[in-house]
Amino acid sequence: xxxxxxxxxxxxxxxxxxxxxxxxxxxxxxxxxxxxxxxxxxxxxxxxxxxxxxxxxxxxxxxxxxxxxxxxxxxxxxxxxxxxxxxxxxxxxxxxxxxxxxxxxxxxxxxxx
Amino acid sequence: xxxxxxxxxxxxxxxxxxxxxxxxxxxxxxxxxxxxxxxxxxxxxxxxxxxxxxxxxxxxxxxxxxxxxxxxxxxxxxxxxxxxxxxxxxxxxxxxxxxxxxxxxxxxxxx
Numbered sequence: 001x002x003x004x005x006x007x008x009x010x011x012x013x014x015x016x017x018x019x020x021x022x023x024x025x026x027x028x029x030x031x032x033x034x035x036x037x038x039x040x041x042x043x044x045x046x047x048x049x050x051x052x053x054x055x056x057x058x059x060x061x062x063x064x065x066x067x068x069x070x071x072x073x074x075x076x077x078x079x080x081x082x083x084x085x086x087x088x089x090x091x092x093x094x095x096x097x098x099x100x101x102x103x104x105x106x107x108x109x110x111x112x113x
Numbered sequence: 114x115x116x117x118x119x120x121x122x123x124x125x126x127x128x129x130x131x132x133x134x135x136x137x138x139x140x141x142x143x144x145x146x147x148x149x150x151x152x153x154x155x156x157x158x159x160x161x162x163x164x165x166x167x168x169x170x171x172x173x174x175x176x177x178x179x180x181x182x183x184x185x186x187x188x189x190x191x192x193x194x195x196x197x198x199x200x201x202x203x204x205x206x207x208x209x210x211x212x213x214x215x216x217x218x219x220x221x222x223x224x
Contacts (some may be wrong), residue, residue, distance in 0.1 A: 004155075032211055043117070043204060043215035049202070051211050090155050096211055098144040100169065103155030 002027045002093045006104035014112050019078040021107050023065075026072065032096040033074040037064055038088045038106075046069060047089075050094065054083030061085070086111045115139065117216035119205050125222045131193035138186070138207030144168075146180055146213065148204040156204055162188060170219050191207045195223045 007022040025031055032051050035045040048059025055067040055080060065076045088108050092101040118137040127133050138145050142177040143164050148156035157215070159178065164185035173180070182188040192199055200223045206213040 009153075017202075036215075041217075043217045045215075046204075046212065049212065094157070094211075098161075098163065098168075098208055100146055100158040100161050101148075101156070101213060103157070105153070105155050 002031070002095070002102045004091050004102060004104035006089075006091050006092050006107050007039070008107055009058045009105065010108045012083045012110040012112060015083055016080050017023060019076070019081045019085065019109065021091075021109065022090050023074045023076065023104060024072050025093045029095050032094045033061065033065075033067060033078065034092040034101065035063070035074075035076050036090045036092060036095070036103075038090065040087075042088065050102070051090075057081055071083040081109075081110050083113065084107060085108075115155040117201075117205055117214055118187070119216035119219055121219055122151060122217060123220050123222075125224065128194055128197055128223050129194040131191065132195055132221060133189050133191045133223075134203050134205075136188045136205030138188070138205070140213055142207035142209050143185070144208045145188050146206040146208065147180060147188070148206065150204055150218070152201070159190070159203075172179075192221075195221075197223050199207055199223050 003026045012030045034049045035047040048057045050067045058064045090106045091104045145162045147159040149157040160170040162182040178194040180190045203219045206217045
């Protein structure tokens with residue numbers, strides 16, 4: 001069975017500071033990994049995905065994540081936080097293809113002016 | 114291309130009433146998913162369709178929840194009768210090529 005653990009239910013950063021959201025996964029097969037963002041009263045928007053190609057994945061809005069198999073991690077980073085980045089972020093894992101996503105509990109990012 | 118459409122966006126019902134949600138996936142996407150997102154948690158799969166057939170409904174509470182996808186396009190999710198613990202956001206997603214695209218969700222409040 002697959003699972004995802006997101007460390008920290010709430011992360012607060014200053015505007016312009018580095019954003020680091022942590023995600024660790026468990027999977028018995030090579031995983032496909034995703035980060036989604038959810039703004040209030042909206043659905044989930046895909047930020048980036050890892051599908052067994054390059055281990056450093058770049059996504060939208062200057063977000064990126066690095067797949068580290070030895071650490072079973074897929075942490076999300078952004079060099080400089082903007083106020084508009086304040087949202088809920090979800091890490092998810094799947095077995096690829098059309099298999100369903102297994103999500104973490106989410107991390108709420110607050111950006112302080 | 115148009116995104117995943119869901120309706121209604123919000124619904125308030127009393128416990129023991131019934132409710133239905135509708136989803137229209139992205140054109141051409143054969144796979145459709147319904148997820149339940151309880152406040153403070155990540156979404157959890159309720160049911161997955163491939164065209165109009167069920168692939169996985171192991172997490173669907175079948176004593177009260179039902180879903181169908183007629184003609185392999187639109188889908189409806191029904192709850193009858195609703196319980197307080199069914200209060201959640203119900204997300205529909207459609208997918209292909211290792212990506213899932215989510216609709217805006219239906220926020221259900223059961224009082």
